[in-house]
Amino acid sequence: MAVFTRGFGGRAREQDDRLPPGQFLTEDFPVLSAGPTPRIDTDEWEFQIRTETGEIHRWDWTAMQALQQDDITRDIHCVTRWTKLGTSWQGVSLDTLFAEVESGYDFVMAHSYGGYTTNVPLDDLLDGKAWIATGFDGEPLAAEHGGPARLLIPHLYFWKSAKWIRGLVMQQDDEPGFWEQNGYHAYGDPWLEQRYS
Amino acid sequence: MRRTGHVDVWKAATVVAATQLTPSGRSLTLDAPGWGGNLAGQHADVRLTAPDGYQAVRSYSIASADAGDRMEIAVDRVPDGEVSPFLVDAIEVGDQVEVRGPLGGWFVWRPEDTEPVLLIGGGSGIVPLMAMVRAHEAAGSTAPFRLVYSVRSPQDAFFADELATATGVEVTWIYTRRAPDGWARPAGRLVAADLQALEAAGDEAPSVFVCGPTGFVESVADTLVAIGHDPARIKTERFGGA
Numbered sequence: 001m002a003v004f005t006r007g008f009g010g011r012a013r014e015q016d017d018r019l020p021p022g023q024f025l026t027e028d029f030p031v032l033s034a035g036p037t038p039r040i041d042t043d044e045w046e047f048q049i050r051t052e053t054g055e056i057h058r059w060d061w062t063a064m065q066a067l068q069q070d071d072i073t074r075d076i077h078c079v080t081r082w083t084k085l086g087t088s089w090q091g092v093s094l095d096t097l098f099a100e101v102e103s104g105y106d107f108v109m110a111h112s113y114g115g116y117t118t119n120v121p122l123d124d125l126l127d128g129k130a131w132i133a134t135g136f137d138g139e140p141l142a143a144e145h146g147g148p149a150r151l152l153i154p155h156l157y158f159w160k161s162a163k164w165i166r167g168l169v170m171q172q173d174d175e176p177g178f179w180e181q182n183g184y185h186a187y188g189d190p191w192l193e194q195r196y197s
Numbered sequence: 198m199r200r201t202g203h204v205d206v207w208k209a210a211t212v213v214a215a216t217q218l219t220p221s222g223r224s225l226t227l228d229a230p231g232w233g234g235n236l237a238g239q240h241a242d243v244r245l246t247a248p249d250g251y252q253a254v255r256s257y258s259i260a261s262a263d264a265g266d267r268m269e270i271a272v273d274r275v276p277d278g279e280v281s282p283f284l285v286d287a288i289e290v291g292d293q294v295e296v297r298g299p300l301g302g303w304f305v306w307r308p309e310d311t312e313p314v315l316l317i318g319g320g321s322g323i324v325p326l327m328a329m330v331r332a333h334e335a336a337g338s339t340a341p342f343r344l345v346y347s348v349r350s351p352q353d354a355f356f357a358d359e360l361a362t363a364t365g366v367e368v369t370w371i372y373t374r375r376a377p378d379g380w381a382r383p384a385g386r387l388v389a390a391d392l393q394a395l396e397a398a399g400d401e402a403p404s405v406f407v408c409g410p411t412g413f414v415e416s417v418a419d420t421l422v423a424i425g426h427d428p429a430r431i432k433t434e435r436f437g438g439a
Contacts, residue, residue: 004247004293006293010252010253011279024253034433036433115429183300
């Protein structure tokens with residue numbers, strides 16, 4: 001039973017069924033990160049997927065741009081409680097990138113330039129659910145929002161959409177990543193309010 | 198992280214003190230039986246419930262680092278916000294909210310940490326850094342502590358009186374719009390030269406905590422990296438809020 005706060009009315013109730021529990025709508029695009037923004041030149045940028053055999057699949061910027069580019073429109077939900085509706089991204093589906101990857105492992109650790117990590121089950125990256133995004137609103141993705149390329153997994157809280165993505169490592173077990181070791185939930189489903197561990 | 202009970206549990210909290218800090222900022226001291234203390238730099242979720250059951254939740258940094266059930270939060274009014282204007286302008290001593298936490302295990306300072314620390318705050322971004330200054334003082338820590346606090350003008354500073362008398366921390370004020378009369382440094386935003394002037398003291402490279410609005414944090418963190426700080430030793434926290 002909640003405690004009522006005397007005199008608090010709140011503003012007009014947000015009845016949008018696109019809003020997960022405990023979230024509020026924002027028109028802004030707030031920035032959240034744990035350290036300085038890495039600046040990675042696209043000439044030096046590389047994305048890798050590494051499997052349990054030690055095999056490494058690599059794409060440089062030119063190779064990534066040569067793959068099929070999807071236009072993606074999705075709502076995004078930050079654990080700090082803002083939700084931004086109908087954001088527009090451009091990027092490469094993880095289905096495309098995993099097409100030639102063989103692995104018996106079910107979990108993935110995403111690694112970023114700058115050292116950030118986050119863990120995701122492989123199933124959450126496939127079947128049209130996740131991308132390597134390099135564009136936002138038709139423009140190159142800005143560094144403070146994770147450019148030149150970030151992971152985009154819009155059905156999970158947005159900390160899972162690792163900025164400055166550098167690679168994915170297949171893992172046998174669901175090891176915790178950076179925020180997951182610092183008090184946040186291992187999976188992060190916004191519709192189940194899986195905020196904290 | 199220090200915890201009593203699970204962080205997912207909401208606890209009733211009573212406002213036991215309220216102090217206006219600036220024209221737009223207010224400090225609230227909450228007593229939440231079962232809270233059990235927090236580390237310096239952690240934050241709390243605060244939940245307000247309206248008579249019809251409608252709820253609004255926001256996260257606030259905690260300005261205190263006490264072992265008991267009391268915590269001080271400091272709230273800056275966000276124009277058009279739903280929660281912050283209520284907390285700054287309307288809530289009174291004796292009123293109740295609910296809290297959950299403490300939250301966050303990254304942007305924290307622990308009394309057992311011995312390396313030099315550089316705190317850089319912009320505006321209400323001082324709040325978690327104030328908790329660190331207080332924890333450092335309360336523990337009698339000998340870790341070298343510096344605070345660089347950037348505010349628009351003297352009247353926009355949170356905790357100015359307390360910082361003037363705090364022991365164990367060297368405070369550098371940066372005024373971005375209007376400096377006090379006779380202040381040597383002209384008003385202007387924090388730049389590399391301000392941070393390089395601190396280096397002259399010859400400390401070993403400090404751990405750095407930066408907190409403030411996004412533009413401030415981006416600019417300061419970029420500057421720190423440009424003048425040679427190790428990015429791995431810079432922790433940042435940004436706020437949006439409403």
